[in-house]
Amino acid sequence: MLGWELPPHNSGGLGVACYQLCKALAKKGADIEFVLPYSAKHDVEFMKVTAAVPQDVTVVQQAGMAYDSRQYLFSDGHSQSVDIFGQQQLFEHGVDQYMRRTTDTFDVIHAHDWLTFRAALRAKQQTGLPLIVHFHSVERDRAGGGAGNPLVREIEEMALLMADRVIAVSQHTKDMIVQDYDIPASKIAVVHNSIDKEMLEPLEEDSAYAYLTALKAQGYHVITSLSRLALQKNLVNLLYAAKEVIAREPKTVFLIVGNGEQYFELIALSAELGIAKNVVFTGFQRGKKWRDAYAIADLFVMPSISEPFGLTALEAIAYGAPVLMSHQSGVSEVIKNALKVDFWDVHEMANQMVAAMQNASLRQVLHANATQEFDKLSWNQPADLLLGVYQTHTTGAVA
Amino acid sequence: MSKAIVLYLHVHQPYRVRHYTIFDAGVTHDYFDAPYDDRTSNERIIHKVAQKSYLPTNQRLLKLLQQYPEFRLSLSITGTIIDQLERWAPDVLQSFKDLVATGRVEIVAETYHHSLAFFYSRQEFETQVDMHKRKVQEVFGQTPQVFRNTELAYNNDVAYWADQAGYKGILSEGWDKVLDWRSPNYVYRPKYTQNIKLLMKNYKLSDDIAFRFGDQKWAEWPLTASKFSHWLGSTDYATNFNLFMDYETFGEHQWDESGIFTFLEQLPGEWLKTHGHTFMTVSEAIDTFEPVDEIDTPHTVTWADTERDLSAWLGNAMQTSAITNLYALESKLLATGDLALIEDWRRLQTSDHFYYMCTKWFNDGDIHAYFSPYANPYDAFVAFMNAYHDLRFRLIEKGVEL
Numbered sequence: 001m002l003g004w005e006l007p008p009h010n011s012g013g014l015g016v017a018c019y020q021l022c023k024a025l026a027k028k029g030a031d032i033e034f035v036l037p038y039s040a041k042h043d044v045e046f047m048k049v050t051a052a053v054p055q056d057v058t059v060v061q062q063a064g065m066a067y068d069s070r071q072y073l074f075s076d077g078h079s080q081s082v083d084i085f086g087q088q089q090l091f092e093h094g095v096d097q098y099m100r101r102t103t104d105t106f107d108v109i110h111a112h113d114w115l116t117f118r119a120a121l122r123a124k125q126q127t128g129l130p131l132i133v134h135f136h137s138v139e140r141d142r143a144g145g146g147a148g149n150p151l152v153r154e155i156e157e158m159a160l161l162m163a164d165r166v167i168a169v170s171q172h173t174k175d176m177i178v179q180d181y182d183i184p185a186s187k188i189a190v191v192h193n194s195i196d197k198e199m200l201e202p203l204e205e206d207s208a209y210a211y212l213t214a215l216k217a218q219g220y221h222v223i224t225s226l227s228r229l230a231l232q233k234n235l236v237n238l239l240y241a242a243k244e245v246i247a248r249e250p251k252t253v254f255l256i257v258g259n260g261e262q263y264f265e266l267i268a269l270s271a272e273l274g275i276a277k278n279v280v281f282t283g284f285q286r287g288k289k290w291r292d293a294y295a296i297a298d299l300f301v302m303p304s305i306s307e308p309f310g311l312t313a314l315e316a317i318a319y320g321a322p323v324l325m326s327h328q329s330g331v332s333e334v335i336k337n338a339l340k341v342d343f344w345d346v347h348e349m350a351n352q353m354v355a356a357m358q359n360a361s362l363r364q365v366l367h368a369n370a371t372q373e374f375d376k377l378s379w380n381q382p383a384d385l386l387l388g389v390y391q392t393h394t395t396g397a398v399a
Numbered sequence: 400m401s402k403a404i405v406l407y408l409h410v411h412q413p414y415r416v417r418h419y420t421i422f423d424a425g426v427t428h429d430y431f432d433a434p435y436d437d438r439t440s441n442e443r444i445i446h447k448v449a450q451k452s453y454l455p456t457n458q459r460l461l462k463l464l465q466q467y468p469e470f471r472l473s474l475s476i477t478g479t480i481i482d483q484l485e486r487w488a489p490d491v492l493q494s495f496k497d498l499v500a501t502g503r504v505e506i507v508a509e510t511y512h513h514s515l516a517f518f519y520s521r522q523e524f525e526t527q528v529d530m531h532k533r534k535v536q537e538v539f540g541q542t543p544q545v546f547r548n549t550e551l552a553y554n555n556d557v558a559y560w561a562d563q564a565g566y567k568g569i570l571s572e573g574w575d576k577v578l579d580w581r582s583p584n585y586v587y588r589p590k591y592t593q594n595i596k597l598l599m600k601n602y603k604l605s606d607d608i609a610f611r612f613g614d615q616k617w618a619e620w621p622l623t624a625s626k627f628s629h630w631l632g633s634t635d636y637a638t639n640f641n642l643f644m645d646y647e648t649f650g651e652h653q654w655d656e657s658g659i660f661t662f663l664e665q666l667p668g669e670w671l672k673t674h675g676h677t678f679m680t681v682s683e684a685i686d687t688f689e690p691v692d693e694i695d696t697p698h699t700v701t702w703a704d705t706e707r708d709l710s711a712w713l714g715n716a717m718q719t720s721a722i723t724n725l726y727a728l729e730s731k732l733l734a735t736g737d738l739a740l741i742e743d744w745r746r747l748q749t750s751d752h753f754y755y756m757c758t759k760w761f762n763d764g765d766i767h768a769y770f771s772p773y774a775n776p777y778d779a780f781v782a783f784m785n786a787y788h789d790l791r792f793r794l795i796e797k798g799v800e801l
Binding site: 208209210211212213214215217218263264267268271272274276277280281282283289 | 422424426780784795
């Protein structure tokens with residue numbers, strides 16, 4: 001399996017999804033070697049984790065953020081900052097070299113997202129093994145509905161054409177692949193992501209958000225958003241909607257968790273809209289501060305322009321928050337009991353947030369029913385679906 | 400006809416807000432207590448500026464006062480820096496007291512917390528001016544007679560207020576749009592006032608020292624005391640040259656290596672060589688010269704940036720929303736009577752906080768970046784707002800309904 005990152009060295013949801021999927025597959029007997037573009041210590045017992053860096057690269061220093069440059073130290077002593085596109089090219093070389101020297105044998109190549117696709121094609125070229133490309137997002141998602149980077153689209157298209165099978169994390173993503181790349185729908189299987197409940201650490205009694213807790217005791221409500229601060233996540237529209245919400249329900253605070261290229265823009269926008277007092281920016285958070293951001297929420301919002309899946313919505317439900325999500329998300333195919341809006345409909349978004357702020361019963365029913373749906377979710381079903389796909393494409397028996 | 404240099408230096412340091420997060424709000428109230436090696440450490444900055452500027456400059460000023468009986472200057476020194484000097488550099492404070500003890504150094508009135516309160520709350524403004532007056536009396540044994548508003552922010556209303564409050568003089572920027580064809584080198588009377596007189600900064604001459612002195616690309620570089628004195632001496636129409644600048648010009652904005660201290664040491668001797676040349680404090684200039692004309696300033700003028708308005712502090716929405724939200728707490732906060740809480744609120748009023756949030760990165764941005772301890776204006780805003788949130792938390796703790 002070819003991946004880009006694994007926790008704790010992940011910058012976003014891709015690493016988490018890969019990790020949990022592999023764990024479920026391994027539990028069902030799959031023997032996985034997970035190949036990464038960097039070497040680091042991973043506390044993983046259920047599969048072999050391999051770093052495939054080109055031979056002249058000695059160290060790859062991880063950056064904190066998705067799509068940030070990484071620092072590559074070369075064996076001749078020089079170091080170079082490499083952007084994301086260069087990184088995936090180096091990964092291609094690394095995998096190419098690794099596949100030549102490894103003595104391990106494989107049945108199928110399974111690659112996650114465009115960053116690994118050139119490397120996967122290299123591996124397929126060498127081994128002739130069946131190739132499964134797994135789309136956790138497509139370039140149009142990441143470009144917030146625009147065309148995106150033509151070089152990335154080229155890689156996605158090439159991989160879609162060359163692959164033996166395509167996996168999409170939602171019907172939403174599958175539809176986009178069919179639309180954008182003219183790939184026959186029958187070549188694409190939908191395997192929804194899920195959530196590993198064992199990985200959700202329990203909440204503690206006290207919240208990391210002492211101030212917000214005090215505000216809530218004064219009748220305030222908290223609406224949390226947790227995502228990369230990127231165009232795709234539609235936070236500009238969220239702030240426009242927030243202005244309308246605060247005008248009607250002044251005791252509402254928006255907690256914006258995450259970092260990204262829109263950080264400065266969103267801070268400035270909240271001031272320009274006159275709602276700076278009611279919008280709290282925390283930056284990127286992990287651990288308790290991350291969990292408590294969900295836990296303190298009276299409503300969690302995920303208004304993405306296009307969300308291939310949207311794991312945060314499930315995490316929010318797990319930690320006690322009812323959810324508002326955009327129709328343009330994969331998770332909305334899995335969770336019925338949520339408020340749903342079109343990402344462009346600022347007024348409706350505001351309307352629904354106000355309704356949630358004004359009605360404790362609405363919040364309670366939403367969350368209780370969403371929890372029932374949540375309880376049925378596990379990685380078992382996606383793992384079974386994938387094993388079936390593997391089986392179809394290999395002659396040997398898979399567990 | 401005698402001509403006087405009116406040298407006025409502004410001494411100030413804010414209480415900078417540390418990297419204070421939303422997770423600190425409601426937990427610790429130590430907004431101003433950064434670790435010593437942090438960029439926002441007030442203690443470290445006091446020590447640094449003391450070594451680079453305050454101590455070497457005061458040593459030279461004292462020597463000049465002893466050497467030249469005609470040498471005089473005026474200082475404005477904010478409450479926030481006096482507090483910090485008392486705590487972290489009492490030797491520096493003593494050196495200021497030594498200057499004042501010569502009887503030829505005048506302290507100018509202003510707000511204790513270097514705030515823009517005049518534009519947001521007249522009551523709070525007057526409280527801070529009064530606090531400053533009492534602090535100056537206590538520390539320096541002087542009662543200020545001449546007023547300057549924070550950042551030389553000046554308009555007809557400020558002048559009217561100072562006139563009513565009994566000040567004999569007020570300081571402002573000698574901005575061309577206000578002066579029109581007039582010269583800043585005279586005493587004026589603000590429009591709509593009865594008694595007060597106006598001294599306007601000669602920004603060209605002041606900035607030759609404060610900004611251009613060390614600039615090797617400047618056509619007049621290097622600027623010597625003799626050349627500078629010659630410029631002033633050959634100016635036919637003038638009674639008083641108002642050289643107003645940040646005190647930290649000496650040794651901090653212009654480093655020792657630029658020759659700024661030599662310039663300072665030599666200026667009095669060079670200037671006083673010519674008969675009729677002298678130095679005056681702001682009060683002496685006001686007592687000596689009659690106003691030559693009336694100055695109308697309907698719009699607010701400051702001494703910053705090419706706009707000379709308040710846009711360095713209140714030019715974007717982050718700045719205006721931060722300051723508006725802060726002043727909106729006034730009545731509830733004062734009603735608590737909690738002096739520590741009120742003092743923290745006042746420290747957050749210091750104009751520097753809003754200056755750090757300035758996004759005018761081009762032209763003026765370089766000077767903003769130089770003075771800011773934050774990586775960017777957004778970090779400054781977020782840290783400030785989190786401190787503001789904590790003030791709200793403390794109000795809630797006291798049972799105040801927000």
